[in-house]
Amino acid sequence: MSSTNSALQARREAAVPRGVGSATTIHAARAENAELWDVEGKRYIDFAGGIAVLNVGHRHPKVMAAVRRQLDLFTHTAFQVAPYESYIALAERLNALAPFPGPAKTILFTTGAEATENAVKIARAATGRSGVIAFTGGFHGRTLLASALTGKVLPYKAPFGTMPGGVYHLPFPAGDIAVADSLRALDLLFAADIDPSHVAAIIIEPVQGEGGFRPAPTALLQALRAICDTHGIKLIADEVQTGFARTGKLFGIELSGVAPDLVCVAKSLGGGLPLSGVIGRAELMDAVGPGGLGGTYAGAPLACAAGLAVLDVIAEEGLVERANVIGARIRNRLDALRGKPGLVPFSAARGPGAMIGFDILEADGKTPRKGGAGAICARAAEHGLILLSCGVLGETVRILVPLTAPDSVIEEGLAIIERVLGA
Known part of the structure; x- marks a missing residue:
């Protein structure tokens, strides 16, 4: 077997289509909490968290123990064939945590795109309508309907022909x-393209992920809630990246005080195993008849065991509060570096909790540098830090360090960021 990054990269290029991109050429061999070692034995600090999947870190002992216990019992039956307690227990836990009042129900899936697509299906079934409104810069997945919801043409739409209809975007x-x-654009949309009585749902990320870690203003979320109430439209919070303590709340939408009708969850819920779901108001969730929702691997037993353990870890280790502590540390460090001689210009850090992003700027200190974040992330990898870029122009560096990371590891990573920001 190949034992170097370059050898594995060559094999990858021969065997794997180029459509699946990778942020680095690092090939992982093992990982622990907020650290990762490649096949050549080099250590990296992980500020990417598997794209917001590892809020409880790589291989958290409680998650691993729960998965091992389940592994000794069974790995698959299909919930639609022989249901099992862990699925039901996880649904009960999520229902109790739902960021809206009243009875809730939860259905589990595998990927974030499944969550967003099924939230739309549920909203359409519950309302008898088909229209869906999303936002520019939003990201909701790569399957066809999820790509239609996503508010960015390249690389998510351009090569794939006509997108599913009935999807509209607001700035x-x-x-x-x-x-x-944004609200004026919604008024114009209602006047020119679709009557609100034909709209099933509005979907929004409480903080845009791929769009550049930009929080949705509370005033916008409040206005959308009022508009939805007026017209019988369902408000969907896409919490795939913001969920599970990352923002300093269990769900990012809680920062606004606005209660959604449906919540899409995935990523950190599974602690590293594929798991997603939709939490919704019970009357909406029951609008779809038996067989209309589901999936062969949806809510898989190993993933459900992991999900229950993740919720335990978040509560027992105070990770909601920890996110705010980590976020303050990162923001303070970055703020202290801004304007320091010899560093690339960059914007003030933004984002709630430990969901932190900042833009790489041109020499004027104001204009976002197109593709600027990619260069910083590549340089960081050379120095032993895994970072990710995002933003409409590729201008944003995002930080998604595990919430279980020790202070010493966080400081080490921040020191590398300072080093690679050197102009």
Whole structure:
């Protein structure tokens, strides 16, 4: 077997289509909490967390123990064939944590795209309508309907032909776009393209992920809630990246005080195993008849065991509060570096809790540098730190360090960021 990154990269290029991109050429051999070692034995600090999957870190002992216990019992039956307690127990836990009042129900899936697509299916079934409204810069997955919901053409839409119909986009408040501009665009949409009585749902990320770690303004979320209530539209919170303590709340939507109708969850819920779901108001969730929802591997036993353990870890280790502590540490360090001679210009850090992003800027200190974050992330990998970029222009560096990371490891990673920001 290949034992070097270059050898594995060559094999990858021969065997794996180029459509699945990788942020680095590091090939993982093992990982623990917020650290990863490649096949050549080099250690890296992980500030990517598997793209927000590892809020409880790599291989958390409680998650691993839960998976091992389940592994000794059974790995698969299909919940649609022979259901099992762990699925039911996880649904009960999530229902109790739902960020809206009243009875809730949860259905489990495997990927974030399954969660967003099924939330739309549920909203359509419950309302008898088909229209869906999303936002520019939003990311909701790579399957066809999820790509249609996603508010970015390249690379998610351009090669794939006509997208599913009935999906409309509003400008997301960012840069010179204000909340009033977004709401005015919604008024125009209702006047020109689709009557609100034909809209099933509005879907929004409480903090845009791929769009550049840009929080949705509370005023926007409040206005959307009121509009949805007026017109019988369902509000979907896409918490795939923001969920499970990352923002300093269990769910990012809680920062606004706005209660959604449906919540899409995935990523950190599974602690490293594929797991997603939709939590929704019970009357909506029951709008679909038996057989209309599900999936062969949806809510797999090993993943459900992991999910229950993840929720235990978040509660027992105070990770909601820990996210705020980590976020303050990172923001303070970055703020202290801004304007320091010899460093690449970058924006103030933004994002709630430990969901932190900052933009790489041009020499004027104002204009986002197209593709600027990618260069910083590549340099970071050379110095032993895994970082990810995002943003409409590829200008944003995002930090998703596990919430279980020791302070010493976080400081080590921040020191590398300072080093690679050297102009």
